[in-house]
Amino acid sequence: MRKVSSASKTADKVFRVATGLCASSPVLFLVAIGIVVFIESVPSIKFMGWHFLTGTQWNLGDMYGNLEVKNGVSAPAGATYGALPYIVGTLASSVIALLIAVPVAIFTAIILAYRVRGPVKTVLSILVELLAGIPSVVFGLWGVIVLAPWVAQFFGPLLTHLGVVIPFFRGPVGTGMGLLSSGLILALMIVPIITATTRDLLEQVPILYREGGIGLGMTNWEVVRKICLPYVKDGLIGAVALGWGRAMGETMAVLMVSGSAINYLPHSIFSPISTMAAVIADQLDSALTDATHLAVHALAELALVLMLLTLITNFLARWLVHRGGQRVRSGVRA
Amino acid sequence: MGQSITVENLQAWYGEQLTLREISMDVDANQVTAIIGPSGCGKSTFIRCLNRLHETIPQGKVRGRVRLGTEDLYAMDPVDVRRVVGMVFQKPNPFPTMSIYENVAIGLKLGGIRNKSELLDRVEQSLRMAALWDEVKDRLHKPAVALSGGQQQRLCIARALAVEPEVLLMDEPASALDPVSTLRVEELVLQLKERYTILIVTHNMQQAARIADKTAFFLNGELIEYGDTTTMFTKPADKRTEDYITGRFG
Numbered sequence: 001m002r003k004v005s006s007a008s009k010t011a012d013k014v015f016r017v018a019t020g021l022c023a024s025s026p027v028l029f030l031v032a033i034g035i036v037v038f039i040e041s042v043p044s045i046k047f048m049g050w051h052f053l054t055g056t057q058w059n060l061g062d063m064y065g066n067l068e069v070k071n072g073v074s075a076p077a078g079a080t081y082g083a084l085p086y087i088v089g090t091l092a093s094s095v096i097a098l099l100i101a102v103p104v105a106i107f108t109a110i111i112l113a114y115r116v117r118g119p120v121k122t123v124l125s126i127l128v129e130l131l132a133g134i135p136s137v138v139f140g141l142w143g144v145i146v147l148a149p150w151v152a153q154f155f156g157p158l159l160t161h162l163g164v165v166i167p168f169f170r171g172p173v174g175t176g177m178g179l180l181s182s183g184l185i186l187a188l189m190i191v192p193i194i195t196a197t198t199r200d201l202l203e204q205v206p207i208l209y210r211e212g213g214i215g216l217g218m219t220n221w222e223v224v225r226k227i228c229l230p231y232v233k234d235g236l237i238g239a240v241a242l243g244w245g246r247a248m249g250e251t252m253a254v255l256m257v258s259g260s261a262i263n264y265l266p267h268s269i270f271s272p273i274s275t276m277a278a279v280i281a282d283q284l285d286s287a288l289t290d291a292t293h294l295a296v297h298a299l300a301e302l303a304l305v306l307m308l309l310t311l312i313t314n315f316l317a318r319w320l321v322h323r324g325g326q327r328v329r330s331g332v333r334a
Numbered sequence: 335m336g337q338s339i340t341v342e343n344l345q346a347w348y349g350e351q352l353t354l355r356e357i358s359m360d361v362d363a364n365q366v367t368a369i370i371g372p373s374g375c376g377k378s379t380f381i382r383c384l385n386r387l388h389e390t391i392p393q394g395k396v397r398g399r400v401r402l403g404t405e406d407l408y409a410m411d412p413v414d415v416r417r418v419v420g421m422v423f424q425k426p427n428p429f430p431t432m433s434i435y436e437n438v439a440i441g442l443k444l445g446g447i448r449n450k451s452e453l454l455d456r457v458e459q460s461l462r463m464a465a466l467w468d469e470v471k472d473r474l475h476k477p478a479v480a481l482s483g484g485q486q487q488r489l490c491i492a493r494a495l496a497v498e499p500e501v502l503l504m505d506e507p508a509s510a511l512d513p514v515s516t517l518r519v520e521e522l523v524l525q526l527k528e529r530y531t532i533l534i535v536t537h538n539m540q541q542a543a544r545i546a547d548k549t550a551f552f553l554n555g556e557l558i559e560y561g562d563t564t565t566m567f568t569k570p571a572d573k574r575t576e577d578y579i580t581g582r583f584g
Binding site: 117208211217218219 | 385387390392413414415416417420421423425427428429430431432440441444490493494497
């Protein structure tokens with residue numbers, strides 16, 4: 001009997017091991033990072049308990065004074081770590097970003113997928129993807145130089161007229177650095193990812209169903225609204241969740257335009273804020289000077305909360321998809 | 335009631351490729367007209383010009399005149415055209431995210447009917463016309479895609495009928511169906527011609543012989559022969575028609 005040479009059998013083994021390693025690496029990294037972040041946060045979790053999530057004061061304490069011991073953890077006197085303003089800042093800025101970015105992205109995607117053809121489509125697609133490629137710090141710089149002054153002088157004062165109805169829009173507008181500018185810049189940064197994903201989804205809607213709608217006398221917009229968008233709903237929610245995760249985790253640009261508020265809960269759309277990601281980057285230097293290292297542990301806990309929040313929003317999105325999908329979509333897809 | 339269709343010098347292109355050459359034919363109201371011919375002969379393109387669907391695809395281009403009754407189809411708004419010229423496609427394509435009820439009701443809702451009981455009446459009426467009502471009346475709100483292929487196709491017929499068109503275009507409506515479902519669709523076509531003008535593209539010559547009053551034979555984008563079905567299948571005037579229907583090619 002003829003046999004396949006042992007060399008190619010060895011190669012197959014190498015191939016299997018290599019693909020196995022590569023395939024399992026995302027899981028390994030995720031678990032490793034999760035474990036490290038969790039272990040690093042343990043002292044802070046012990047020290048603050050649930051007050052970490054509800055406290056509004058973030059104070060590293062007197063680093064040159066005596067240490068005090070609380071819940072078995074030693075810390076500089078007066079140290080307290082309350083992350084609520086950052087959790088609120090993260091959620092508020094990312095939700096504003098989604099409110100702006102999702103409609104813009106969906107309409108852009110509809111146009112890219114159905115309304116333009118040939119070179120126009122290629123150029124527009126490339127532009128959208130280029131937008132995704134701009135480094136975060138460049139967005140931040142643009143935010144400081146252009147966006148914040150524009151918000152302060154023009155857009156902000158315009159919005160304050162809405163303040164009569166919605167208290168959250170009341171002024172003063174201030175420097176323009178704050179919640180609104182953070183939301184706007186985040187919106188710009190997540191539009192490309194949501195647009196590109198939605199465009200790909202819309203392009204996958206079988207022509208059969210779209211022609212079914214057209215043949216029934218639907219207008220282009222009705223076809224999109226009644227047939228295409230419902231068809232891609234699952235993926236669309238996934239795309240939005242992806243964008244949301246990005247917006248919550250985005251650091252540099254937000255840090256530059258947020259106004260870096262510490263110990264301050266936003267009371268209007270113009271209030272300066274900080275997000276969890278921005279605080280971690282912003283505060284790490286000072287935290288490293290804490291001899292007890294508790295400040296670093298507190299930042300690690302902030303990172304843990306951020307990771308959990310991203311996970312929760314992702315699961316929430318998935319759950320929404322699952323719940324909505326079961327009602328109608330139990331049959332096969334053509 | 336159905337409307338007659340008059341086609342004059344109709345030409346259609348896919349990009350540079352001319353797929354319909356100078357087609358002229360009169361389609362009688364309330365009759366079944368079959369379009370036969372080998373694959374790629376332009377028969378699908380032809381009926382897709384009659385509800386202005388051909389022009390919606392990239393590089394699809396049409397020239398010539400089509401009249402519905404006395405109205406110029408290409409001077410009308412395409413959306414209005416498709417309301418009076420309904421279409422059933424080759425593969426059943428019920429809207430996958432909608433229930434059986436919604437699939438039929440959607441056209442009515444877009445037409446401005448809001449009243450719930452009126453909607454239900456019209457949906458029932460359309461499903462009865464499509465001979466589907468008895469099979470689905472207990473599960474109207476179940477997903478349309480859970481139906482069998484034959485049922486899905488009859489649902490698509492009901493969907494097209496619900497908006498009360500005058501003409502019904504059918505693009506090989508039975509080609510994806512089993513023989514029993516095919517027979518049901520054919521019976522349906524014969525019943526529907528009382529109220530609609532029906533054009534049916536078919537690959538199946540027996541089918542054309544069974545249901546069509548008139549038959550048109552297309553070859554390479556040209557209308558070779560058009561006339562009474564019985565005459566065409568017994569005494570074809572053109573040699574190419576004879577070759578095709580006797581199975582020499584196609």
